[in-house]
Amino acid sequence: MMKLRQRWLLGLIILVPSLWLSILFIAMRGGGGGFRLESEEEQINLAKIHRKVSADYSLNSDESKESSEAEREKNRRAGLPKDSTLYFVPQEHPKVPYIKVKDRRKFEALFRDFPSSYELPELTENDFLVRFREPQKRNKIWEKFHQGINRYEMYSYNDSELIETYMNYLGHTKILRAREKSGGTQVKLFLVFIDGGEALMKPWRVPRDYETLPDHYYFADIERHTAEIAFFHLDRILDFRRTPPITGRIFNMTSEFYQRSDKSLGRSFFRSPANNLCFMTNCDQHCSSSETPVCGNPDRIEGSLAAFLPPEKSAKRKSWTHPFKRSYSKREKASWESDPSYCKRVVMKEHPYNSGRRLLDIIDLSILDFLSGNQDRHSYNTFHMFGNFSTIIHLDHGRAFGRYQTDEMSCLVPLIQCCVIRQSTYKRLQILQRNEYKLGDVMRESLSTDLIAPVLYEPHYDALNRRLDIILVEIQKCLAAADLLEDVLKSEPSIEDYNEPEPPKEDHHNEPKIKKNTGEEEQKEIKNNVNDDFDF
Numbered sequence: 138m139m140k141l142r143q144r145w146l147l148g149l150i151i152l153v154p155s156l157w158l159s160i161l162f163i164a165m166r167g168g169g170g171g172f173r174l175e176s177e178e179e180q181i182n183l184a185k186i187h188r189k190v191s192a193d194y195s196l197n198s199d200e201s202k203e204s205s206e207a208e209r210e211k212n213r214r215a216g217l218p219k220d221s222t223l224y225f226v227p228q229e230h231p232k233v234p235y236i237k238v239k240d241r242r243k244f245e246a247l248f249r250d251f252p253s254s255y256e257l258p259e260l261t262e263n264d265f266l267v268r269f270r271e272p273q274k275r276n277k278i279w280e281k282f283h284q285g286i287n288r289y290e291m292y293s294y295n296d297s298e299l300i301e302t303y304m305n306y307l308g309h310t311k312i313l314r315a316r317e318k319s320g321g322t323q324v325k326l327f328l329v330f331i332d333g334g335e336a337l338m339k340p341w342r343v344p345r346d347y348e349t350l351p352d353h354y355y356f357a358d359i360e361r362h363t364a365e366i367a368f369f370h371l372d373r374i375l376d377f378r379r380t381p382p383i384t385g386r387i388f389n390m391t392s393e394f395y396q397r398s399d400k401s402l403g404r405s406f407f408r409s410p411a412n413n414l415c416f417m418t419n420c421d422q423h424c425s426s427s428e429t430p431v432c433g434n435p436d437r438i439e440g441s442l443a444a445f446l447p448p449e450k451s452a453k454r455k456s457w458t459h460p461f462k463r464s465y466s467k468r469e470k471a472s473w474e475s476d477p478s479y480c481k482r483v484v485m486k487e488h489p490y491n492s493g494r495r496l497l498d499i500i501d502l503s504i505l506d507f508l509s510g511n512q513d514r515h516s517y518n519t520f521h522m523f524g525n526f527s528t529i530i531h532l533d534h535g536r537a538f539g540r541y542q543t544d545e546m547s548c549l550v551p552l553i554q555c556c557v558i559r560q561s562t563y564k565r566l567q568i569l570q571r572n573e574y575k576l577g578d579v580m581r582e583s584l585s586t587d588l589i590a591p592v593l594y595e596p597h598y599d600a601l602n603r604r605l606d607i608i609l610v611e612i613q614k615c616l617a618a619a620d621l622l623e624d625v626l627k628s629e630p631s632i633e634d635y636n637e638p639e640p641p642k643e644d645h646h647n648e649p650k651i652k653k654n655t656g657e658e659e660q661k662e663i664k665n666n667v668n669d670d671f672d673f
């Protein structure tokens with residue numbers, strides 16, 4: 138016979154560990170979002186089920202519970218982060234209220250009243266990036282997008298239906314997998330949707346009215362997901378179509394990232410001191426300089442989602458150093474910054490800027506960069522298979538739209554120094570200066586339908602109008618100084634007139650002045666420079 142005290146002790150010995158074990162088990166099955174919920178096998182099964190019911194994949198699980206649109210709208214903004222942990226907003230300027238967008242009158246008028254000013258030649262099979270074996274069976278929206286990418290543009294002027302559908306798809310489709318995206322220095326995730334589509338996610342870091350601080354260098358600037366979205370709209374409105382579609386979206390940290398993460402991303406999740414769910418990827422620059430993780434509030438986070446281009450193995454990219462690349466150092470300046478004749482003396486004499494369309498593409502890009510204040514333009518890509526007579530791809534705009542009170546004239550140096558511009562671009566800029574199609578208004582309207590609208594802080598729209606006036610004044614200056622209009626305003630170069638030059642012979646005494654062929658090397662070099670500069 139056990140004594141009462143012994144029985145008590147035995148009971149405690151059995152009860153405590155089993156209680157502890159069951160708490161652990163419940164937590165692992167999904168309590169509080171701190172653990173992974175599904176095994177790999179369960180996830181695969183889930184994927185199969187989702188494929189079957191893909192018709193209703195546009196509803197997130199937590200969204201489906203919400204009954205009305207109004208309720209959803211109210212909940213949508215609740216709980217989003219308001220203040221950045223590290224970057225504060227200087228308050229010396231007054232808060233500017235957002236202008237409410239009632240309709241998209243100017244945006245619609247622009248696309249209705251004017252065709253693209255850029256005349257596309259007849260496209261042949263060789264002008265398309267992807268050729269599926271059975272194209273008629275490739276009906277997913279991302280497949281249609283891939284099939285449309287060509288030598289001249291990512292999507293066509295008239296195909297706004299495809300783009301709007303794609304943006305809607307990006308904003309709503311169920312996420313199957315999430316992992317960290319390597320390359321570059323900023324935190325970003327590579328996401329796979331249940332129908333096999335892919336996207337690049339950049340998270341919220343700072344509030345919309347945040348301005349890059351006066352003493353912050355462009356290479357130390359934190360990235361903004363809103364800038365990625367706005368740049369896509371700007372590129373589209375300016376008639377370039379060289380940026381893949383990008384939209385905003387509010388994510389659930391647990392169900393859309395954590396439960397979908399690969400091992401390495403999953404391991405980086407934790408609960409912050411404020412009890413928010415956060416992750417911290419293997420970032421270089423943004424981690425070493427700020428140690429700020431990406432956090433939900435407590436579980437929701439805003440981000441941008443960019444349509445992913447076809448994979449490198451089927452659509453190889455060529456990486457180029459931008460001819461007007463900055464020094465990425467606090468102490469040095471790039472040659473073009475102190476030599477006003479740099480474009481004519483160096484750039485315009487070198488392949489591929491001395492013939493074809495490349496220089497005109499660089500000028501178009503400098504116009505976008507000046508309008509958006511993007512100083513972070515170190516390299517650019519082209520699609521390998523198109524050779525050098527092809528559009529450049531516009532990617533990586535997280536550091537655009539960083540200031541609205543001041544204009545960064547150095548972004549316009551390619552136009553100011555080279556004094557050439559596509560006739561079609563000039564025409565579009567003139568249209569966008571008119572009151573009926575005013576750039577700032579068209580941008581506000583265009584962005585108003587985004588899921589995280591208002592995307593840009595209100596003063597950015599005035600800045601766009603102000604900067605457009607500056608660009609047109611600079612073009613006037615070029616025209617006034619030129620003998621002939623054609624010296625400045627260039628008609629569209631044609632592929633028939635373009636001859637690819639012979640590859641240069643190995644001659645070490647005659648190194649090109651603009652460094653070429655960059656890619657990973659380039660990224661390393663920039664990181665080294667930046668990190669060198671930080672350690673002082």
Ligand SMILES: Nc1ncnc2c1ncn2[C@@H]1O[C@H](COP(=O)(O)OP(=O)(O)OP(=O)(O)O)[C@@H](O)[C@H]1O
Binds near residue numbers: 325443444445
């Ligand atoms: N939409 C896309 N489709 C396919 N690949 C992409 C896309 N966006 C980015 N990439 C690839 O991912 C790389 C990194 O992306 P991105 O340049 O935006 O990152 P980042 O961290 O902001 O870079 P940086 O440190 O230079 O600012 C790009 O160089 C490009 O190769």
Ligand SMILES: [Mn+2]
Binds near residue numbers: 360533
């Ligand atoms: Mn970037």
